[in-house]
Amino acid sequence: MKQFDITTDAEQLVGEVFTGLHSGGGRSSIPGGQTAANLALSNLQLRGYAKDRSEVLPLDSRGATVMSPYVRHNIISLSTLWDVAGKAPQYDRDKYRDELLWQEYARHLYARIGKKLFSNLRFEQTWDAPGDGWPEGMACVDFALDELHQDGWLVNQTRMWLASHWSVRNGKGWLHGQERMHQELIDGSRAANLLGWQWTVGSGNGKPYGFARWQVQKRAPELCGSCALKSACPIEKFPADRELSPVATDPLLSFDPSPEITTGPRVPVQVNKPDLVLLTIESLGDSDPAMAANPDLPVAFVFNEQALAKLQLSSKRIYFYLETLQDLATRRDLSVYLGDPVEFAKANKVAVTHAPVPSFGKFQTLAEVHPYPWLKLPHSGSVKSFSAWRGKLR
Incomplete structure (x- = not known):
């Protein structure tokens, strides 16, 4: 487990700490962090979204909101955007909320079936020719x-x-x-x-x-x-x-016999009094439930070295995480490490927010677990399609 100073210049960190753990690609113009996310939220304009969300060029004709990087890491929650959408014209509000529900559907589906989402869900798709599917020239x-x-x-x-x-x-x-x-x-x-x-x-x-x-x-x-x-x-x-x-099709697509497992805890579960809060990549915002419930505890984040070595993500993603953590460090006592987050949790009494992803199941010794901030609670009914899933929502 290697600790490093998160206040160090991000380019220096990428070049020194993350050598061999990314595939390069520079830095995105979309900044990470709660401060950047709050600014994007304050500038969010949904009028015309329904008509223009699919526009590509010219750039100033686009209606897409570019909120997805912040949504993905719960820096801005789906619930927050759902409420903001209530102020938009009805057609734009309804279309935007449809897109928020699609994101929630993806989370529910993945939480229920896990790594089975890497296989054909309902129809055989056998294309598997060798080579690059994006040849240059078009x-x-x-x-x-x-x-x-x-x-x-x-x-x-x-x-x-x-x-x-x-x-x-x-x-x-x-x-x-x-x-x-x-x-x-x-x-x-x-x-x-x-x-x-x-x-x-x-x-x-x-x-x-x-x-x-x-x-x-x-x-x-x-x-x-x-x-x-x-x-x-x-x-x-x-x-x-x-x-x-x-x-x-997997029977789980039709019925979930254990929706409470898919959902995770509905109320905080404490086994021991935590000494610190551990953040995961699924929840990096200031409103992270574990962090919000423990405002006086120090906070930690562990970059998963083994996963990064395998995935070879673009450096743009590493920069986004570093920017987010650097921003958080201006408000909370934050320690950042490169290593194994599961081993870190074993060695420390941590409070953490439940994450609806397969890898969260590797955590076995957690002092305190907080509920995931769902937009809609998972149900036991069909998730074969978006419409079938949506029809069962409460």
Whole structure:
């Protein structure tokens, strides 16, 4: 376990502490931290969101809010955004809340089925040709990849373009494509990224999203006009329809026999009096329940060295985490380490907020566990589709 000074310049930390633990890629223009998140929230404008959320170019026509990096780490909660949306015009409010519910659906699904989300959920998707599914030369794909590599963030429309182009158009395995995207996205949630790819390539709903020139001309017409392939467009027409065969679905998609396990504790559970608060990557905001309940305790965060070595995330993601922790350190007594968070929890009496992800199950010796800040509590009914899940919400 190696402790380091979080107040050290982030570039120095990335170069010295995280050597060999990231894949490079610079720093995003989207800053991490509660202060940055609060500023983004204060500037949030939802008027016109429903109409413009899928616009790509020109940039000033975009309606996407760029709140997802803060939502992913619960720096800004879904509940906070739900309340803010109540002040927007009805159509924009309803559409934005639909998107918040989609994020919550992804969390519920992942909390229930865990790593099974890495497998085809409901329909067989057998594309698995070798090689890169994003060949260079098409202005639309190149533009989306440039944004992904530069800022680690994309509007939902271009995420769908890239996922469809990788698998539906070029026949590459969706798991490899989603891994490439997950490395770069500063809002890279396993739940949301896996679910988005499953639905785009058809393994979630049986209807692959066909990426074609029509979408580019509608959402970013200037890209077609400047493309070297505009007279011989590889995506001039939609890809041929393809019926996907249903797969044997996991019974957990239909019914959860233990929703209380999926949900986690509904009230704080204390085994011992904690000496400090341990934050996880799932909850880094000032309103983290464990941290809020223990305002006088010191706080710790442990970068998972083994996981970082395996995942080789973009340095943009490392910078975002460091910026978030550096910002928090201006308000709380914070210690930051590189090592194994599970071993750290074994060696210390920690209070932590429950996280609805498979890796949280590795924690066995926790002094105090606080409820996860759900927007909607998980239920035991079907999660086979967004509509089926939503219909069972209380």
